[in-house]
Amino acid sequence: MGSLNRRDMLQLSAACGLGAAIGEASVSGPAIAAGSADESVKPKQTPITTRMFWTWDHSTEWALNRLGAHTHGSCNEYGRSTQSFLDDYTALLRWCGRHDVDAVVVWGLLRDSHGGLESAKRLCDVAAEENVRLLCGVGLNAYGGVYYEGDSPYNLERHLQASPELYAVDAEGNSTNFSIDAVGNRVRLSNTSTPGPRGFYHACPSRPENQEFVAESLEWLFKNLQLGGVQIETGDTGVCQCSLCRDRRKHPADSFSWEDMALMYPLAADAVRSISPDAWILCETYSHPEPYIGPKAAPGFGDGKAAWADESLEKFPREVFVQWVADRYLRQGDPDRVWTDKGRVSGKGLRHVMRAHVGTDWGWGAFRGEVALEWIAKMVQQSVSSGFEGIALFGEVSPFHTGAELNYLALSDFGSSSNPGSDPELFVERVAAPLLGGLANASDFVRFAGLMDSRFPEKRKEIPAAITSICTRLPSLPPDAARRWCWLANKLASFAYV
Numbered sequence: 001m002g003s004l005n006r007r008d009m010l011q012l013s014a015a016c017g018l019g020a021a022i023g024e025a026s027v028s029g030p031a032i033a034a035g036s037a038d039e040s041v042k043p044k045q046t047p048i049t050t051r052m053f054w055t056w057d058h059s060t061e062w063a064l065n066r067l068g069a070h071t072h073g074s075c076n077e078y079g080r081s082t083q084s085f086l087d088d089y090t091a092l093l094r095w096c097g098r099h100d101v102d103a104v105v106v107w108g109l110l111r112d113s114h115g116g117l118e119s120a121k122r123l124c125d126v127a128a129e130e131n132v133r134l135l136c137g138v139g140l141n142a143y144g145g146v147y148y149e150g151d152s153p154y155n156l157e158r159h160l161q162a163s164p165e166l167y168a169v170d171a172e173g174n175s176t177n178f179s180i181d182a183v184g185n186r187v188r189l190s191n192t193s194t195p196g197p198r199g200f201y202h203a204c205p206s207r208p209e210n211q212e213f214v215a216e217s218l219e220w221l222f223k224n225l226q227l228g229g230v231q232i233e234t235g236d237t238g239v240c241q242c243s244l245c246r247d248r249r250k251h252p253a254d255s256f257s258w259e260d261m262a263l264m265y266p267l268a269a270d271a272v273r274s275i276s277p278d279a280w281i282l283c284e285t286y287s288h289p290e291p292y293i294g295p296k297a298a299p300g301f302g303d304g305k306a307a308w309a310d311e312s313l314e315k316f317p318r319e320v321f322v323q324w325v326a327d328r329y330l331r332q333g334d335p336d337r338v339w340t341d342k343g344r345v346s347g348k349g350l351r352h353v354m355r356a357h358v359g360t361d362w363g364w365g366a367f368r369g370e371v372a373l374e375w376i377a378k379m380v381q382q383s384v385s386s387g388f389e390g391i392a393l394f395g396e397v398s399p400f401h402t403g404a405e406l407n408y409l410a411l412s413d414f415g416s417s418s419n420p421g422s423d424p425e426l427f428v429e430r431v432a433a434p435l436l437g438g439l440a441n442a443s444d445f446v447r448f449a450g451l452m453d454s455r456f457p458e459k460r461k462e463i464p465a466a467i468t469s470i471c472t473r474l475p476s477l478p479p480d481a482a483r484r485w486c487w488l489a490n491k492l493a494s495f496a497y498v
């Protein structure tokens, strides 16, 4: 795709002025090269240039009325069929192709239980047809490695089982591996336990054998699949505290380590680029860019940026995407967690992506399929003014569910040339109204959806009246709009049902 992604090309061809409409949102991201033979047509620069979905295979459910999807969590077993896996992601990739979403991250892309390499190849073909980048989620010291689950030499657990001295250990030299039981407690696993049900296994990043395994696995991945790129992580479920790791690190690390990222991301990027120079490489930070102000010695997942993070960011490979987490600074209303000017990100050869867990069951008061326009707008506005060029949301829920559909369309619209200021009202007027029976109906839809917000439980008293109001308007609506309203009525009813 070169330096112009598909959205840029569409906007270049649309060729309408933007600058004056941007308002307070500063323009960020890399300059877009002039792409038109007509010099009078100025290339357009939009506040957001890159849009992505983030998914786990086991929770992605775009092919409807099939068995086995999870509605929550990571590292679950896969419960659907190979055909469902293919159908789920084919539908998702085709939607992205039609709605200007540039890339889809798949965690669990390679599993024996949904067809391994052959299924992944078929999805790479669909992605190519749609001009969407398929990105494989790859844990470097955790999360299964390149081949997430199965009998492959590039599966991290197989690698560690064969050489148990390469496992990560805690400060006492014990295993850091664990599984999660039925009520959510961590259960420690011995180093030699057999995987399945899925456990969390960790490798020591200081061991050269593990570093070589990462490089070799990534080279194999890109030799065998026409991927658009990778999202890489070093792991946020515990770090190795062996003497090699302790001697190497200058700073504290608890659930994840900035210094481990600085060690592993460059060698992973080198391996990927040795085979696929144009691959997108998305490096997770587990952090918000606002400087962290205690009380923990090392900030945890979703907390602000560690004081020593910039040192590590300097060592990240150039031209990668650096991915950050918005949630704790987005919707909790915590006075100690405010995104200020100190939370700006620096270009310096890095491209920045903000993601949030809105519309999922991943905590922070959200639920799967909620209508989260307000939060997505705030996230995009703050990201643009803080130097970001990319936005990522979870994409596991089918847009048949209207809450997810509206969120996804907002991802497509906010920060674009049509809505550079990410104005939710403009979105409702232009994008939601035609889907929901006109502007007045669309405004009511968003207001009624807000009655489910867990932060304001008293609002749920208004749900019965809202359902009555929905029922009275259904006969006058076109069928597709009525279907969307039925989704809302039923969703609201589920909160009032005893």
Ligand SMILES: [Zn+2]
Pocket (backbone or CB within 6 Å): 168, 169, 204, 205, 206, 207, 240, 241, 242, 243, 244, 245, 246
């Ligand atoms: Zn170690």
